[in-house]
Amino acid sequence: MLFFNAITFKWYNTIRSLGFTASLSEYDKRKLAIFNVLNFFGVITGIIIPVAGIFNDDNLPPLAWVVAVSPLFISSLAIFLTGNKKHEAAKLVYFTCYPLFTALIYLIRIDVGIELFFIVYGILAVFLFQKKRNAALSFILSLLLYFVIHVLPVNFYSFSLTGANRGFYLFNQILGIFFIFLCTYLFKEENYSYLKSLQSINKELNQKNEEIAKQAAELQELDILKNKLFSIISHDLKLPLYALRNLFRNVQDYDIPAEEIKVLVPDIVKDLNYTTGLMENVLLWAKSQMSSNGVNAEKIDLQKLVMEVIALLRLQADAKKIYLECKVEAPVYIYADKEMINLVLRNLVSNAIKFTNEKGVVKIGATAMKKQLEVFVEDTGRGIEKEILEKLSGNNFFTSRGTSNEAGTGLGLMLCKDFLKKNGGEMIIKSTPGLGSRFSFILPKNNLVN
Incomplete structure (x- = not known):
């Protein structure tokens, strides 16, 4: 049964698509499909009616048999022309021959009850012709013949199928x-299907437009970030290098006492530490932009990563006598890009140290959730004002100096947001002025894709 249905469906689609060309629009193809189906039924009708007439022979006039078999030849010719891509010629044959042959039988004084077909021809001509002139002429021809037949008196007909074979007459009416x-x-059905296809196309176009708009917004953000990076590189990186160059030049050209050099070195080291952190951020960002894969997610031992970050920033914290506390007591795991999350933690902890007064505390910990893990960095610093917090929550650069006048660019926090977004996370900032701040983000424990 399934095989029969498949064959029937394939055969039906072959009939519908007869005469299709690449130059035809989707709507014209659907109209041609209707024309093909009607011609198929025309061929069937041209076979059934004569057969029915044979089994119900009531001495029909010879011309009645010609008209009865005419659908077979007219529709066959239309199918032949359509198959040869002569669409307008096929329709002209159909909408000229069918009305004329139908009218012919009435004009020779035979009433077989098929006058309703003139209405069919008129409706079809309007919808199926591509050229308006052909549609108008065919429509007028069908209606004209219909009215001519109806103005003829009843006693005009020498033969009426109503009296000779009422069943056959009713069959023609029903047909x-x-x-x-x-x-x-x-x-x-074709209009509904066409509208559905248009809706599907519009939906795809809307999705593509949304993707393009999203990509355009991302490119705009990337361009802003790129311009800021060049601004930083051209300005902020020069100052520490110039200071170091001037120190070595003075040592080379002048006999500077060791005590004076020791006085200059701490400020230069501070600037170089700032430069080192800045360069790490810039290089990692550049690497992430050039990487074809983007994010190289893996299972990360968070406790181990936090301890590495604390060890790296110990000197910065010791300079302000700030205590770095790891609150990740047991091995817990997250699934993300290790380099990116390492940079995020380094920046958040470094910022916490920067904005915390001497002898303060910075805590790095995690809160377990069902399938995710919240990682947080808390400090006992000066906190963040509401206006500044709103700026930090946006995508704008914002810079301010630390409690010991440490420099900053705001680039680190921007990169943190970018890297967290790429790993499916988002930064959450909470702060109370005078009491401290809490920066946190949520990441999956496992690979949710697999």
Whole structure:
């Protein structure tokens, strides 16, 4: 049964697509499909009616048999022309021959009850012709013949199928109604299918437009970040290098006492530490932009990563006598890009040290959730004002100096947000002025894709 249905469906689609060309629009193809289906039914009708007439022979006139078999030849010729890509010629044959042959039988004084077909021809001509002139002429021809037949007196006919074979007469009437219904149904279905295809295309276009808009916004943000990076590189990186160059030049050219050099070195080291951190941020950002994969996610031991960050920033914290406390007591794991999350933690802890007064505390910990882990960095620093917090929550650069006048660019926090977004996370900032701040982000414990 399934095989039979598959064969029937394939055969039906072959009939519908007869004469399709690449130059035809989707809507014209659907109209041609209706024309092909109607011609197929025309061929079937041209076979059934003569056969029915044979089994109900009531001495029909010879011309009645010609008209009865005419759908077979007219629709076959239309199918032949359509198959040869002569679409307008096929329709002209159909909408000229069918009305004329139908009218012919009435004009020779035979009433077989098929006048409803003139309505079918008129409706079809309007919908199926591509050229308006052909549609108008065919429509006028069908209606004209219909009215001519109806103004003829009843006693004009020498033979009426109503009296000779009422069953056959009713069959012709029902057949006319069936074709009117079939035309209406086919146009409704094709229009509905066409509208659905348009909706599907519009949906795809909207999705593509949204993707393009999203990509454009990302490119704009990337361009802003790139310009800021060049600004930083051209300005901020020069100062520490110039200071170091001037120190060595003075040592080379002048006999500077060791005590004076020791006085200059701490400020230069502080600037170099700032430069080192800045360069690490810039290089890692550049690497992430050039990488084809983008994010190299893996299972990360968070406790181990936090201890590495604390060891790296110990000197910065000791300079302000700030205590770095790891609150990750047991091995817990997150699934993310290790280099990116390492940079995020370094920046958050470094900022916490920067904005915390001497002898303060910075805590790095984690809160377990069902399938995720919240990583946080808390400090006992000066906190963040509401206006500044709003700026930090946006995508704008914001810079301010630390409690010991440490320099900053705001680039680190921007990169943190960018890297967290790439790893499916988001930064959450909470702060109370005078009491401290809490920066946190949530990442998955495992690879959710697999």
